[in-house]
Amino acid sequence: MSTKAFQEDQHGALFYGDNLDVLRRYVDGESVDLVYLDPPFNSNADYNVLFLEPDGSWSASQKNAFEDTWRWDQGAARAFEEVVEAGGEVSNVMQAFRTILPESNMLAYLAMMAPRLVELRRVLKPTGSLYLHCDPSASHYLKLLLDAVFEPKNFRNEIIWRRTFAKGLTKTRLPSNHDVILAYQAGQGATWNLDAAFQPYDTENLDEKTAKKYRDTDSDGRRYQLTSLLNPNHDRPNLEYEFLGVTRVWRWTRERMQREYEAGRVVQTKPGAVPRYKRYLDEQRGRPFGDVWTDIPALNSRAAERLGYLTQKPAALLERIIELSTAPDAVVLDPFCGCGTTIAAAEKLNRRWIGIDVTFQATNLIKHRLLDAFGDTVPYTVVGEPTTTEDAKELAEEDRDQFEAWALGLVGARNAGKKKGPDRGIDGRLLFHEKPGGKTRQVLISVKSGKTSVADVRDLRGVIEREEAEIGLLITMREPTQPMRSEAAAAGFYRSGSEGVASWGDHPHIQLLTVAELLGGRRIDMPSPTGNLIFRRAPRVERRRPTTEPLFRNLSVPPKLEEMFQPAK
Numbered sequence: 001m002s003t004k005a006f007q008e009d010q011h012g013a014l015f016y017g018d019n020l021d022v023l024r025r026y027v028d029g030e031s032v033d034l035v036y037l038d039p040p041f042n043s044n045a046d047y048n049v050l051f052l053e054p055d056g057s058w059s060a061s062q063k064n065a066f067e068d069t070w071r072w073d074q075g076a077a078r079a080f081e082e083v084v085e086a087g088g089e090v091s092n093v094m095q096a097f098r099t100i101l102p103e104s105n106m107l108a109y110l111a112m113m114a115p116r117l118v119e120l121r122r123v124l125k126p127t128g129s130l131y132l133h134c135d136p137s138a139s140h141y142l143k144l145l146l147d148a149v150f151e152p153k154n155f156r157n158e159i160i161w162r163r164t165f166a167k168g169l170t171k172t173r174l175p176s177n178h179d180v181i182l183a184y185q186a187g188q189g190a191t192w193n194l195d196a197a198f199q200p201y202d203t204e205n206l207d208e209k210t211a212k213k214y215r216d217t218d219s220d221g222r223r224y225q226l227t228s229l230l231n232p233n234h235d236r237p238n239l240e241y242e243f244l245g246v247t248r249v250w251r252w253t254r255e256r257m258q259r260e261y262e263a264g265r266v267v268q269t270k271p272g273a274v275p276r277y278k279r280y281l282d283e284q285r286g287r288p289f290g291d292v293w294t295d296i297p298a299l300n301s302r303a304a305e306r307l308g309y310l311t312q313k314p315a316a317l318l319e320r321i322i323e324l325s326t327a328p329d330a331v332v333l334d335p336f337c338g339c340g341t342t343i344a345a346a347e348k349l350n351r352r353w354i355g356i357d358v359t360f361q362a363t364n365l366i367k368h369r370l371l372d373a374f375g376d377t378v379p380y381t382v383v384g385e386p387t388t389t390e391d392a393k394e395l396a397e398e399d400r401d402q403f404e405a406w407a408l409g410l411v412g413a414r415n416a417g418k419k420k421g422p423d424r425g426i427d428g429r430l431l432f433h434e435k436p437g438g439k440t441r442q443v444l445i446s447v448k449s450g451k452t453s454v455a456d457v458r459d460l461r462g463v464i465e466r467e468e469a470e471i472g473l474l475i476t477m478r479e480p481t482q483p484m485r486s487e488a489a490a491a492g493f494y495r496s497g498s499e500g501v502a503s504w505g506d507h508p509h510i511q512l513l514t515v516a517e518l519l520g521g522r523r524i525d526m527p528s529p530t531g532n533l534i535f536r537r538a539p540r541v542e543r544r545r546p547t548t549e550p551l552f553r554n555l556s557v558p559p560k561l562e563e564m565f566q567p568a569k
Helices: 019-025 074-085 088-100 105-123 139-150 208-213 254-262 315-325 341-348 360-374 389-398 400-410 454-467 482-490 515-519
Strands: 012-016 032-037 124-134 155-162 178-185 223-228 240-243 246-249 276-280 331-334 352-357 380-383 428-433 440-448 471-476 493-495 506-508 510-514
Touching (some): 012 341, 012 360, 019 105, 019 352, 032 105, 032 315, 074 105, 088 105, 105 124, 124 139, 139 155, 240 254, 315 341, 341 352, 341 360, 360 380, 360 400, 389 400, 389 515, 400 440, 400 515, 440 454, 454 482, 454 510, 482 510
Parallel strands (some): 012 352, 012 380, 032 124, 331 352
Antiparallel strands (some): 223 276
8 A cells, every 4th residue: 555755844644544553663762742642431432433423413333443442352362462571560560450350341441552552652752741531430540551651750640621510310429520631741851831831810700819919900900919029138239229218128120120110010109118019910820720620611512613523622622731741843643533633733733743543534534624724734644545546455355444434535525324234325425505505415425346337326326316316426446337337327417506506517417436536636526516514614723833844854655555664763
């Protein structure tokens, strides 16, 4: 499977594949400034690729990329043995886990996480940090595992994020309404932005202590307090002088004192009183966040940034983490990048990024998110996707569902919301409007990776008639036969412009496109090609400033998938 070569001006890299393979065989040691990971929680939910449809309904058919990952089986046993046989503290803690969690699903989960955390520690710079997002069902085990990976002295915080208000039944216990974020640093010299650890004071809702300290206000309503100008070191003869009739050892030189006085910042409340400094509340750093975060709500169904991804986290959460622990142009890595919130936050804050996910559903969504949020101004590389028909055949043979998701991504679609049972001939769909607020129209898509015949075209023709769709598209690996083309032509055309808008012309009701044609740039013949509504449109985002430094230097990706993952330096 061939891939693109990295360019020096890339903002980021989006990998399709198993994150353990990507980390081990590609990412260099000490090359990443921040790792944020939000792995699937061990809660028997198929989190990774469950999407909501645009109308808010479940798309329960999405293939779960982590299906059965958390079950103790031969794969889990092999992962456990690999970690244990490597020795060290991680081996010791995993052996202890097996004593208390013998051959359990939780042990399988920890066996999956252990080698990944080891690799993530390896790729972190000495100034780097890691934030692991989890839930209380596994956080205590993960903390012990992280202690073994990072050493207990590098633990920094167990952050509690209130993701919702308490609700639900309380017959036997209190409702669960928070997640846990475990924060570790690579060492004592890790990047930490102190200014980012404060939130501005809310002058309308001050705590009693702060309100008492800043009880005075200017004519413009600015709160302030008067603070001492006396030097705590009395043995400073060069700073002892008379000012406003008072002789003391002052903090500042006479020149500085005079400037501040003329600016209205040095105040003498009455003649003979010791002058004091006017310190404004709005000039202070603010209140430290603490390790319980209640000010960032989870995304509700009407949130503008909501993209229909079940476990999507709010961008504000990731922005806070990135600002706390990185500088501009730092490299941020998310090995379970899902719908790309970490990537979007990093791009907004002028950080470079590496995202890894094991499904094309996720990588397709991230591409749309970047395009919607930043336009076509984000140069990044996608690694692991087919770029030739040979690559596509290889993918189809390995994983039919991922081939389908990839092929749909070529035309800007994703899997249709199929329910259990037959897919009724619909693998994907595109929705479009001929004019804003007009009728919602659709393109129905069928993907075939094997043999095809005229029967497939007839079936698709029946589907668009049944669903009252405007266009049907059949994506094939093989070149359509002449009877297939004749059958497609017999379906006639859909003419746009029926809603009083300018016509886009005639569009074949049934269209046949091969993978080779799609890779060559050919696309669906349809009105308003930018009107795809399958992916909820991400809001436009303004960057802090353009990225100037390259993400990757002197690196290239070999032309074959089996050669792509070279041993890390």
